[in-house]
Amino acid sequence: xxxxxxxxxxxxxxxxxxxxxxxxxxxxxxxxxxxxxxxxxxxxxxxxxxxxxxxxxxxxxxxxxxxxxxxxxxxxxxxxxxxxxxxxxxxxxxxxxxxxxxxxxxxxxxxxxxxxxxxxxxxxxxxxxxxxxxxxxxxxxxxxxxxxxxxxxxxxxxxxxxxxxxxxxxxxxxxxx
Numbered sequence: 001x002x003x004x005x006x007x008x009x010x011x012x013x014x015x016x017x018x019x020x021x022x023x024x025x026x027x028x029x030x031x032x033x034x035x036x037x038x039x040x041x042x043x044x045x046x047x048x049x050x051x052x053x054x055x056x057x058x059x060x061x062x063x064x065x066x067x068x069x070x071x072x073x074x075x076x077x078x079x080x081x082x083x084x085x086x087x088x089x090x091x092x093x094x095x096x097x098x099x100x101x102x103x104x105x106x107x108x109x110x111x112x113x114x115x116x117x118x119x120x121x122x123x124x125x126x127x128x129x130x131x132x133x134x135x136x137x138x139x140x141x142x143x144x145x146x147x148x149x150x151x152x153x154x155x156x157x158x159x160x161x162x163x164x165x166x167x168x169x170x171x172x173x174x175x176x177x
Contacts, residue, residue, distance in 0.1 A: 043122055044081055049073045050118065055109040062112065069109040070117035072125065076104045082129060089132035 055069040076087055076098060091098065098104050106128075108120035139147070 043125060047074055047079065047081070049103075052114055055112075057109070059112070066112070068112055068114055068117060069107060070114060070121050071105065071107045072118070072121040073103045073105045075102055077102050083133070086129060086132045090128055093132060094128060 049072070051071045051073075052067040053069050053071065054067055055063055057063065076082075076091055079087060082090070090104070094104065097106065104125075106121045106124050108117040108124065110120055111117050
């Protein structure tokens, strides 16, 4: 009886390590190394420079001992596995993540495990590529017309306010003859 109780306690305690924590963002939910291998099929890992460093934030002594923050970088201009127009859109949208050497730097420190942070970095790169490869939606005739009417009304109101302010300022002037 005591052995069974001890076994249940051990399984319950080990279960916290065996099962992954709940995911904050389901799009970036990669928890195992198998998922990492499956996720990196479309991104050539040999062309990425992957490094690990110490993560910031709370965590006690673990933060000071373990290099869990993943940093993935690659030269965007020579990344031939990404189409040219997509590379240009990524360069415009994510210009703050590109250094002087032209490398796109993606970091992740959301987890305490290196492979989860690496999987998160790869997912971020994949999200950037899919976001940049989507074509903008063409507005319908009704949308274009309502937008044009709104712009005309805003310009009309702006000019009306400008005339009112001009009249107020001219009334303040003192005529010197």
